[in-house]
Amino acid sequence: MCKSNLGILNMRYALVFLMLWIFSVTAFAQSVVKGVVKDGTGEPMIGVTVTVKNTTTGTITGLDGSFSLDIKTKEATLTFTYVGFNEFEKKVTVGDNITVVMQEDDKLLNEVVVVGYQEVRKRDLTGAVSKADMKELLSTPVSSFDQTLGGRIAGVNVSSAEGVPGSKMNIVIRGNNSLTQDNSPLYVIDGFPVEDPEIASSINPSDIASVDVLKDASASAIYGARGANGVIVITTKSGQAGKPRIQYDGSYGWQTITKKIDMMDAYEFVKLQNEMYPEKVATSYLANYEGKQWTLDDYRDIEQYKWQDMIFQTAPIQSHNVSLNGGNDGVRYNASMSYFDQDGIVLRSNYNRMQGRLGTTIDKNKLKVSLNINYSQTKQFGQSPSQASYSGMNNLFYSVWGYRPVTQPGVPLSSLVENIIDESVNVSNDYRFNPIMSLNNEYNKRNTTYIQFNGYLQYEFIKGLRLKISGGYTDTRWNFDNFNNSKTRYGSRISNEKVNAQVTRSKRSTWLNENTLTYQFNVNKKHYINSFVGFSLQNSDYEYYQFKTINIPNENLGMAGMSQGTPTRTNTFASSWSMMSFFGSFNYNFRTKYYATFTMRADGSSKFRGKNRFGYFPSGSVAWSFSEEKFWNPIRNVVDNGKLRLSWGLTGNNRVGEYDTYGIYDLRKDTNGNLASLGTIPSGVYPYNNDDKNVGMVPVSIPNKDLKWETTEQWNLGLDLSFLNERISMTLDMYKKTTRDLLLMASLVPSSGFNSAMKNIGKVKNTGIELSFNTVNVKTKKFEWTSNFNIAFNKNEVVALAENQNSLLTSAQFDQNFNTQTSYIAKVGYSMGTMFGYIYDGTYKYEDFNKSGNSYTLKDNVPHFASESNTQPGMPKYRDINGDGIINDDDRTMIGNGLPKHTGGFTNTFAYSGFDLSIFFQWSYGNDVLNANKLMFESSWNRSYDLNQYASYVNRWTESNPTSDIPRATSSSSNRVFSTRIIEDGSFLRLKTLTLGYTVPKNVISRWGINKLRLYFAAQNLLTFSSYDGYDPEVSIREGALTPGLDFSAYPRARSFSFGVNLTF
Helix, strand or coil: CHHHHHHHHHHHHHHHHHHHHHHHHHHHHHHHHHHHEEEECCCEECCCEEEEEECCCEEEECCCCEEEEECCCEEEEEEECCCCEEEEEEEEHHHHHHEEEECEEEECHHEEEECCCCCEEEEHHCCCCCCCCHHHHHCCCCHHHHHHCCCCCCEEEEECCCCCCCCCCEEECCCCCCCCCCCCCEEECCCCECCHHHHHHCCCCCCHHEEECCCCCHHHHHHHHHCCCCCEEEEECCCCCCEEEEEEEEHHHHHHHECCCECCCCHHHHHHHHCCCHHHCCCCCEEEEEEEEEHHHHHHCCCCCCHHHEEECEEEEEEEEEEEEEEECCCEEEEEEEEEEEEEEECEEEEEEEEEEEEEEEEEEEEEEEEEECCCCCEEEEEEEECCCCCCHHHHHHHHHHHHCCCCCCCCCHHHHCCCCCCCCCCCCCCCCHHHHHHHHHEEEEEEEEEEEEEEEEEECCEEEEEEEEEEEEEEEEEEEEEEECCCCCCCCCCCCCEEEEEEEEEEEEEEEEEEEEEEECCCCCCCCEEEEEEEEEEEEEEEEEEEECCCCCCCHHHHHHCCCCCEEEEEEEEEEEEEEEEEEEEEEEEECEEEEEEEEEEEEECCCCCCCCCEEEEEEEEEEEHHCCHHHHHHCCCEEEEEEEEEEEEEEECCCCCCCCCCCCEECCCCCCHHHHHHCCCCCHHHHHCCCCCCCHHCCCCCCCCEEEEEEEEEEEEEEEEECCEEEEEEEEEEEEEEEEEEEEEEEECCCCCCCCCCCEEEEEEEEEEEEEEEEECCCEEEEEEEEEEEEEEEEEECCCCCCCEEECCCCCCCCCCCCCCCEEECCCCCCEEEEECCEEEHHHHHHHEEEEEEEEEECEEEEEEEEEEECEEEEEEECCCCCEEHHHHCEEEEECCCEEEEEEEEEECCCCEEEEEEEEEEECCEEEECHHHHHHCCCCCCCCCCHHHHHHHCCCEEECCCCCCCCCCCCCCCCCCCHHHEEECCEEEEEEEEECCHHHHHHHHHHCCCEEEEEEEEEEEEEECCCCCCCCCCCCHHHHHHHCECCCCCCEEEEEEEEEEEC
16 A cells, blocks of 8 residues: 555544544533532532432532532432531533532531631541530520530530539630649630630520530640640531521520538527537526426427528529521621520529620622621629638628527527527627528629620632631620628628728720631642641730728618728729730641641740740641551441541640739738728838838739740540441540649749749649540431440649649638648649548547546547647547657648549430430549538537537537547537548539420421421439539539639539420521
8 A cells, every 4th residue: 555545544544533532522521510519608618529329420529619520411310418518419411500509417517627727527637626516505595505515525524613693614624734824725716716714605505506625736736825725616606598597596494402401400409509508508598488498309399490491592594595697699697686594593693694696798709708796795693602702601601501590588580580690699709690681682793794896808819729817806894893781791780891882893805816828729639738827916905993992871872872981992903915926737638548737836925025925836646547448348337437546736825914924013002902091001011101101112023034834745646436337436535745834833032032933843744535425326217316425534643843842732712710721732743633631530439538537538549639638539530640649730641632533424315206305414423522511510610609500410429429420519629620521522423404305397387487496395403413412512612723622602503494495487
């Protein structure tokens, strides 16, 4: 064949090939469907799986949410799936270009978490992050989200000091890091960092979309100097595209006391008085009055007062919330208003909150703008019975328990409630007051106003490259007014200040600017990279004012009469701090199999100086999704997901005073700020020419320019597993975190002129294990049963203190008779929060003595209390640890610990034909309570006349009951010490919440334009199983890490019942 013919043939083949290629491309183009997938807020969704139904043909969406898929037929049904969202199906035809909006699945929402400036699928996490189930948190009407958070998340210990309405919750994540500084986590509310838990708790729980807890350093290090205690990220609800939707959530219920403490009745009370004061009782309770000789038996069935019944009440509680949201792809909006009102179970105590929110989001091409306004006002009436005073006799329950139940013949019983002071009480050494009259006349009002503006502007330059500029401003104001008239404990005729009033005003204003640049891209849909860098500025200003007057002549004017009184206290204070931060993150993901994350933050704070002004906080983590490996295929049907995580990082704690690094000078009036012009010159104040008006400036603290933040280093090893198509899922985390450079007051040499100064000394370690299970036990068309179980173990250890210091002693403040005694110890090698005192060995028995006539002398081989020379049968007996025969300070030891060994929770949720039932148990195990109430009400150590006692004191040692281990009624110094006698097991198992609801079928309510109607009954604190003798084992009136588990005159916790409705139009 000639070359020309060969060339023609080749051209023909080329033309045929070209025509076939064009035909195939055309055919492919004709069977392609394109589109974009977005979420409910209009954001493009990356990584959504798009498949042709009943085939293996599929793809995933790109960075801009777009996809292109050859359906190979003229028509098909596409299935869209993404973790945390409802599966979505859509019929398509060849050539369609569609937009799909996927809706979040409430049951799977916890699969998407918010981690440091971005959202991450749980399956892609490399750190320890937990998400709260908002449906369960809100199953019971509460004033704040944290009130039912305890026991829901492993490693997150939530407690409250007592049961006062509106009292703040104390949250500690993975144990206390600091001995003396704040251990509460950082709160991030819609991107705005907040250190005050009260601000977080002021948010209406119904407005919260999600609560994510960042527990390890990998997750929290992006918040740098404020991330050491963990981070709680709160995201509020935003507008959803669609028709306007109105939702109302309301409830009404009541509260009751969970437990009362049995007190001596009139018979036992008089019997005790006769035992201690026979001569007085012979002329009073057992006197011959109007021809009748009164005997002890006359008091068995006599009319008497039960003071607890008189101050406790059945208290109403109500909650109402109305919200509106809607919009379209371009503009979405949301608004809400709420009202919460809770009376306390103690007379004249109340908490209420009014709140409103407005928000809007604007999407226009590559630009997105969001604006939010939140306003909250809370009012709290009444005073905490444990926080008001460090003098025990001034606290409420000292009088509630101690006030006598009966009067002597000739004295009307009603006189006890008609007079502020019981005439039988020696007011020079016993400050008992009529609790009913005082409560009804005290005026204590706290008003907190919180307003927040925040928003952001986001612009996408190119696909995957976004700039986000955020800003926010918060203004919080606290007002406290206090007035005590002549019928109150602090204003009565026997008080030092008589009728008095006090006003306190404070406010904090904070602004924040954050700027982040994010870049997301992938290479061949194998290598996924998500990185960002950022810069932020924050400033916070605080002001405080306090003014008090006493001896107000006209009490009828109330607060308005302050100007007529004598000024005694003027305190003012102002402070400010600023922070400048640089931060960044790099995330790498290879085929959702191998993960690596690195973060870095540099924080500069005005609280520190010189070389310590900036702190640097790196973190790194890796994860291996081993269930994606081929070797896992044989067991994939059983164990469908498995991932191993490892993380390390440094975080900081900057919760120190704004000027702790500086030497502070102050105009010395006196130690409490009282005016020197009251007359006498306070101790330690030396005015010029001895004129009390010429007080001068004196240094009150020594400078320390080397002061720096506490730094926490944390390792975390985690394992995530799921079984049987995620019917069972498990998360296991093991961690070790060490906090160094603790901020402690260190002793100084006398030549310095100061006793102590703040220094960076000491080290604390926390190690623990956290385990969580989620199971779908039964799931049919009509019935579903799911469970959640979590448990967390934490071991706390003081590793080091100051040089040559082995222990740090602390005196818990609650009563002037005990405030100087050491009651807690932090010892190297042991946990902080350890109780300190004597080991109680019961009472001295007759066999411990030599008897001579009617006198008893302690045997030589029986130890005696050092300050007592005449020990008698029935007096307290303590263990002689060092064996020297004398019980003194050297025999004190560790006698308990206020920190639990493990905590956890267990939830069961059932659903059947519209009915739903949720049962949640919470527990704490291994923690002790220092029940200081027993020092006064199971003791009679001070032999106070007419002071009632606990009913348990009926079983005290007496000559007729010589085997009792409860001390006899006697005045002795050995009765006034801390010992194991008052240490009780504070472990408890609590039925925290129970909710039963019914959702009315939609076909029944739709005719009235109602989309959803659910009716429910909810109960909280229904049952508590505990051996603790006090009101409630969950108590700790002094919230520092050094003194946990102290109970004295604490406000009891309430049991509540509510009926409610969820209504959506």
